[in-house]
Amino acid sequence: MIPVTVLTGFLGSGKTTLLNRLLSEPDLAGTVAIINEFGEIGLDHLLVEVTQERLALLDNGCVCCTVRDDLVETLKTLEARHVAEGLPPVTRVILETTGLADPAPILHALMVEPDLAQRYRIDGVVTTVDVVNGADTLTRHPEARKQAAVADLIVVTKTDLAPLNEIEAAVAAINPMARRLAVMDGQARLADVLGLSSGTQWAEEAAQAVEHDHACTDPHCGHHHSPHSSDIASYAFVVEEPVAWADFRQWLDYFAALKGADLLRVKGLVHIAEEPERPLVIHGVQHIFHPPRRLEAWPSDDRRTRLVFIVRNMEREMIARTLSKFARLAPQGIRSAAA
Numbered sequence: 001m002i003p004v005t006v007l008t009g010f011l012g013s014g015k016t017t018l019l020n021r022l023l024s025e026p027d028l029a030g031t032v033a034i035i036n037e038f039g040e041i042g043l044d045h046l047l048v049e050v051t052q053e054r055l056a057l058l059d060n061g062c063v064c065c066t067v068r069d070d071l072v073e074t075l076k077t078l079e080a081r082h083v084a085e086g087l088p089p090v091t092r093v094i095l096e097t098t099g100l101a102d103p104a105p106i107l108h109a110l111m112v113e114p115d116l117a118q119r120y121r122i123d124g125v126v127t128t129v130d131v132v133n134g135a136d137t138l139t140r141h142p143e144a145r146k147q148a149a150v151a152d153l154i155v156v157t158k159t160d161l162a163p164l165n166e167i168e169a170a171v172a173a174i175n176p177m178a179r180r181l182a183v184m185d186g187q188a189r190l191a192d193v194l195g196l197s198s199g200t201q202w203a204e205e206a207a208q209a210v211e212h213d214h215a216c217t218d219p220h221c222g223h224h225h226s227p228h229s230s231d232i233a234s235y236a237f238v239v240e241e242p243v244a245w246a247d248f249r250q251w252l253d254y255f256a257a258l259k260g261a262d263l264l265r266v267k268g269l270v271h272i273a274e275e276p277e278r279p280l281v282i283h284g285v286q287h288i289f290h291p292p293r294r295l296e297a298w299p300s301d302d303r304r305t306r307l308v309f310i311v312r313n314m315e316r317e318m319i320a321r322t323l324s325k326f327a328r329l330a331p332q333g334i335r336s337a338a339a
């Protein structure tokens, strides 16, 4: 499976700068960049400093509408094109969205188009926010909030221009569980930006959030709401008992059908009763769930199901209550935290 990194972030937040930096790494020689440009005259592809065969351009509009077919076609024919033209095999794809794009339809295309779902896997969503305009942008633009909410990694850019405090707080209020990285001129290490969706990271995020919540006795600690977070919340759940897959699946289907539009992201590592040695990695964006992936083994001794929900206008009690009902679990066996 070819890993795909979705690189998103609001207009001018530093996506292309980061992309250039990554593409210049010798280890990414087999990486192809796909750029979605919006508007009559696209410029971004002129700013990306790689040879043309490592670049594909989607220039029919915004990924959320017409360009989706373009994206599917580009990815479907990418490998064949490389073989036909005698180019090195494609080992990785980085897809840069327009600054105004909602990343969800891109993730959907990767998850549900059969030809793509068999060949490509989402390696992670990386969202850039800049230290100067970022906090204001997050307050004013729902697109930017959504880009931050679905991120596995938030790259705070332009750190030479202002202190980090304000943007850190704004980002943490929207997606406290995403990893964070502060960079100047896109200078990030590959290891920090790639390989984000192994399931292990998500599991750790969830466990840490829940454990922190339960251990913390400081009444002033965390979880406060800021103007940036009025509609979006992150919840983590740790489930002590294994779950029957059919019950768990039914619960996910129920959620997707009923609350799809407000499920910005669901990710987790699930202990399935039928196959206790091999956890399932689940990954959902709004009403669509990726076919679950089974890991060969547990990444650590912790074998509890761990889930992360990033949602809009949803109470965590409702998630815990329905999980307990569908999966026939005692409510006290589900520990949760608002992160």
Ligand SMILES: Nc1nc2c(ncn2[C@@H]2O[C@H](COP(=O)(O)OP(=O)(O)OP(=O)(O)O)[C@@H](O)[C@H]2O)c(=O)[nH]1
Pocket: 009, 010, 011, 012, 013, 014, 015, 016, 017, 018, 044, 098, 099, 128, 157, 158, 159, 160, 161, 183, 184, 185, 186
């Ligand atoms: N001072 C400073 N400027 C930066 C940094 N990173 C990027 N920039 C500048 O910010 C501007 C926007 O950066 P881009 O990388 O083009 O941002 P983008 O998100 O690709 O922009 P769009 O494609 O328009 O959405 C450019 O002029 C960059 O040179 C940084 O760390 N410090």
